[in-house]
Amino acid sequence: MTKIISPSLLSADFGNLEAACKMINASEAEWLHIDVMDGVFVPNISFGFPVLEAVNKYCNKPLDVHLMIVHPEKYITRFAKAGADILTFHYETVENPLEIIELIKSEGIKVGITINPDVPVSVLEPYVDTVDLVLLMTVFAGYGGQQFIEDSYARIAELREMIERKNAHCVIEVDGGVNVQNAQQLFDSGVNVLVAGSAVFNANNPIETIHNMLKG
Ligand code: DX5
Numbered sequence: 001m002t003k004i005i006s007p008s009l010l011s012a013d014f015g016n017l018e019a020a021c022k023m024i025n026a027s028e029a030e031w032l033h034i035d036v037m038d039g040v041f042v043p044n045i046s047f048g049f050p051v052l053e054a055v056n057k058y059c060n061k062p063l064d065v066h067l068m069i070v071h072p073e074k075y076i077t078r079f080a081k082a083g084a085d086i087l088t089f090h091y092e093t094v095e096n097p098l099e100i101i102e103l104i105k106s107e108g109i110k111v112g113i114t115i116n117p118d119v120p121v122s123v124l125e126p127y128v129d130t131v132d133l134v135l136l137m138t139v140f141a142g143y144g145g146q147q148f149i150e151d152s153y154a155r156i157a158e159l160r161e162m163i164e165r166k167n168a169h170c171v172i173e174v175d176g177g178v179n180v181q182n183a184q185q186l187f188d189s190g191v192n193v194l195v196a197g198s199a200v201f202n203a204n205n206p207i208e209t210i211h212n213m214l215k216g
């Protein structure tokens with residue numbers, strides 16, 4: 001089974017993004033997670049294209065971009081050009097998810113769909129066999145450093161069952177409150193990609209922390 005760690009740049013030192021990218025390059029992290037927040041869909045604002053372009057210059061791992069913005073359709077081409085390798089949008093922000101999925105695919109990059117913890121997993125049913133990735137939020141999108149919502153395990157099991165029943169090939173990613181303590185249980189539950197912000201970037205040794213999350 002695919003097991004990937006995607007550290008979230010949101011918890012990095014923004015005064016030294018080059019160092020953060022070098023750490024990622026030297027680590028066993030396969031992807032780098034980039035959180036884009038607009039202050040509308042979520043209460044917080046993070047960063048946009050110039051930061052993504054800078055990170056793309058220094059980071060040699062795929063950029064896993066998580067859009068927490070309204071009207072994602074307006075910006076898909078720009079995110080692809082700025083260096084996104086995987087572009088994930090929130091189901092809650094669009095009227096026609098299939099249209100957005102096709103737009104992202106037409107840029108020649110991977111597409112993900114995500115939902116907050118209060119959205120039923122069943123809404124994903126029509127999309128699991130057309131996307132590359134489904135991201136289940138394990139905190140409410142908006143901030144790093146929140147506590148993992150334990151009910152998420154039942155949602156992961158429901159999604160895993162749905163993917164198998166539909167013989168789909170997307171990977172399952174979770175985001176929020178992931179740390180060395182729960183990483184193994186999450187992989188054992190059928191999660192393929194763990195996003196971890198504060199657990200990685202606030203650690204004394206981020207490279208070792210990434211290794212420990214994978215090792216189990
Ligand atoms: C939250 C973001 C997360 C965040 C995770 O809205 O989507 O990617 O950086 O942070 P931690 O791992 O600290 O919960």
Ligand code: ZN
Pocket residue numbers: 008033034035066175195
């Ligand atoms: Zn995220």
